[in-house]
Amino acid sequence: MEKEEQSGKVQTDTFLAQIGNHQNPVTGSINTPIYFSTTYEHPTLGESTGYDYTRTKNPTREVVENALAVLENGAVGLVTSSGMSAIQLVFSQFPVGSQIVASRDLYGGSYRYFKELEKRGMYQFIYVDDETAFETAVSDFTTAIFIETPTNPLMSEVSIEKIAVLAKRHEAQLIVDNTFYTPLIQRPLDLGADIVLHSATKYLGGHNDLLAGAVITRSKELGERLAFQLNTTGAVLSPFDSWLLIRGLKTLSLRMERHEKNAQAVTAYLASCPYVKEVMYPGRGGMLSFKLKDASSIKAFLRHLSIFTFAESLGGVESLITYPTTQTHADIPKEVRESYGLTSDLLRISTGIEASEDLIADLTQAFEALK
Ligand SMILES: *Cc1c(COP(=O)(O)O)cnc(C)c1O
Helix, strand or coil: CECCCCCCCCCHHHHHHCCCCCCCCCCCCCCCCCCCCCECCCCCCCCCCCCCECCCCCHHHHHHHHHHHHHCCCCEEEEECCHHHHHHHHHCCCCCCCEEEEECCCCHHHHHHHHHHHHCCCCEEEEECCHHHHHHHCCCCEEEEEEECCCCCCCCCCCHHHHHHHHHHCCCEEEEECCCCHHHHCCHHHHCCCEEEEECCCCCCCCCCCCCEEEEECCHHHHHHHHHHHHHHCCECCHHHHHHHHHHHCCHHHHHHHHHHHHHHHHHHHHCCCCEEEEECCCCCCEEEEEECCHHHHHHHHHHCCCCEECCCCCCCCCEEECCCCCCCCCCCHHHHHHCCCCCCEEEEECCCCCHHHHHHHHHHHHHCCC
C-alpha cells in the first residue's frame, strides 16, 4: 500500500517503536487491532469505506505495509505470505523470454525457483560472481538484475550503487534481496535499486514464529502494478501474521544491535580457533559462515552444541547453526555449489540475542569434545 506522508520526521528507533500507535482515534488503542473481517460494508451503492475485501486491502496489513515503505524509503510496500511469494510477485512482471542476471551465491530457494522458471521456458538466467562479472554479463538484452548482498552463505558483498549505475545504463530493473541486512544496515532504494524485497520470516519478524515476505518499490507506478498483481494472484499476508510482523518490527533496532555485537564476538573467537580454516563475516549484521579444517568432524561438532540449535533459517532471537550443503542449499547441484566455494566443510551461523559469553562457551565445549 502507498506510504502515508510521515508527519514530522523522527529517528528510526522512535518510528519502529511507534508503529501503529496514534492511528486509532475512536478507541485510542496503542496496539494495532487485528481486523479479521474478510469483507466490509458499503455505505451505499458506489461508495466504500476504502476497504472492500481483505485480499485487496486490510487495515492491519496496511499498517505494516506503510511502515516497511517508510523504513526502506520506498513509495509502496506490500507484504506477502512468504519470502518466496514476494520473489514470485516481483518476477510476475516480466514477459516470457526475459533475461535475468543474478548473483550466483543465492538463497537455495531462489535458485530452485529460478531453475524452475528456466525449465518452463519463462526466462533465461545468467549467474555471476562479482562486480566485474556483472559488467560483462549485463547488456541491453537484460530485463532485470537480481542480487543478494551479502550473499548467502558465503557473505560476499557487491556495491549496490555500482550495479545500479550499470542497470540504469542498460535500462534493466535492479532487485535487491535485503533479508540479511534489513533497512537498518542497508537501504538499497537509496543506493539506486528499483525494488527491495525481504523474507520477513527472518530479521523483520525476528522470532522464528512467522512466515512472511515483503516487497518495497521506489516508484509508485511499479508499486501499483505489483499491488494489482498481488490482489490478482492472492498470496497476501494474513491479518494475524501482519500483526506479528508489526510486533516484531518494534524491536528490530534493539535486536539488530545485539545480533551484530554477538556476530562480531563469535567471529573473533572462531578466527582464533585451531579447528577453523576460514571465517566469512562482512563486518556488519548477524550472519557469518565458517569452514572447519576437518569436514568429517561436522556431525560430532553439531551434536555437541547445546545453546546453538542445528536448524535452517536465520534472523530470530535464538542462535541457529545451519549446514547449507544438506539444508538451505541442498537443491544446488554439488558441482555447482563447490565451483563457487560452497563446500561441504562450511557451516553458517545466525547469532541470536543471547549473551555472547554463552555462545562462545557453547562453541568451545563442542570443539573440545572433538579431541
Ligand atoms: C529465507 C529466505 C528467502 C525465502 O523466504 P521464505 O520466507 O522462507 O519464503 C529468500 N531470500 C533469503 C535471503 C532468505 O534467507
